């Protein structure tokens with residue numbers, strides 16, 4: 364396949380076996396001496412300007428940061444410059460950037476060609492007029508060129524909004540009520556989708572505070588990579604208003620943190636057809652990252668609707684949209700369709716010329732530069748190097764990747780599973796283990812701090828996105844820095860182990 368970023372597909376059973384071992388033993392993390400004398404010292408001595416910003420921020424911003432991903436232990440760093448594979452903080456320290464803005468910038472951060480097009484556009488017409496701009500057509504046509512299943516595309520303001528829109532469409536199209544998501548998956552922060560976040564089987568118990576239970580009354584979750592449970596849920600829903608849609612990330616929940624079998628998506632497609640539900644692929648992370656044709660191209664499965672985010676604005680704001688089969692996408696038609704029975708969507712600044720042109724230019728550049736394949740190759744190199752280090756230092760950590768999405772699980776904080784059709788069973792089990800999960804999460808963030816102090820930015824200490832800007836030299840330098848951290852990792856006696864559930 365042309366410009367494909369995935370060169371191999373690991374057996375999920377093998378990865379899960381390793382994750383099971385990881386969570387069944389005590390936590391391993393950088394020892395206290397290293398953490399205080401090196402990590403904390405680095406932040407206090409070398410990052411004073413960031414610390415000043417953060418200290419004042421706490422007065423004006425809840426939690427001191429505006430973005431969930433920006434909080435890093437022991438305090439967030441304030442970034443002032445971004446260039447390709449690197450970030451620079453306010454004190455001038457340089458970092459290898461494996462966050463890549465949370466995934467959208469597969470071309471490397473602050474990619475010049477996109478930037479230049481945007482500057483031209485700003486000089487011409489500014490970021491937004493509220494009226495039709497040709498860039499809206501250009502991006503829709505460009506997406507269709509690479510993903511023919513996306514016959515039509517509506518640009519919205521974010522992935523969260525796109526998911527909300529798709530669920531509305533699915534309910535109108537099928538006349539059914541329930542939506543099934545895969546446990547642990549993130550599909551944005553709308554009321555119905557915060558259900559079952561992060562940990563499969565967690566339902567409303569972890570993050571749904573402030574959301575009335577009626578909002579997720581028709582949301583169900585099933586165990587990742589489990590077609591039997593999905594079918595049982597589809598059967599059950601037949602008696603309760605039917606299933607309008609199954610929504611999933613095609614590489615597995617949380618960008619593949621929970622690995623799936625290669626044939627899983629085909630199985631879901633068959634079940635959706637059998638039970639009359641739409642299949643929605645959330646390609647917010649995978650679209651134009653794992654392949655030009657997205658994960659749907661890689662798995663050769665045609666979804667009814669596709670959710671886009673991140674990359675469709677090329678790393679610029681207002682990134683999101685829904686595309687798919689004409690008959691469904693037409694259900695949210697604007698303009699001429701006003702007054703008809705339709706899924707209402709909107710957003711004052713959505714689909715502005717800036718985000719459309721940035722997305723269009725970025726997709727063209729990803730194609731021209733073969734970015735998916737190159738970033739994928741660098742992901743393989745990083746993952747292989749991490750595996751070699753893990754073996755050499757005798758650590759229980761687990762590294763695996765889906766091309767340019769690399770996972771480094773040091774504590775297994777995300778690896779629990781409380782999925783069960785029986786609510787009481789899941790809830791009791793989760794409540795019993797909740798503090799241990801948080802302890803592991805805390806330890807994962809401590810590892811993240813150690814990476815940061817060694818000049819590596821990760822997503823929460825456990826996920827790494829590679830980009831076109833990563834050369835073999837950048838990856839090898841990153842591996843040297845990981846080695847420096849791994850040399851100081853010890854088993855922490857007394858830090859609780861959990862039996863994998």
Ligand SMILES: Cc1ncc(COP(=O)(O)O)c(C=O)c1O
Nearest residue numbers: 521522523549550551647648672
């Ligand atoms: C798979 C997936 N779906 C949806 C979203 C939500 O997108 P946004 O942050 O643009 O609302 C995200 C964001 O990270 C995501 O990773």
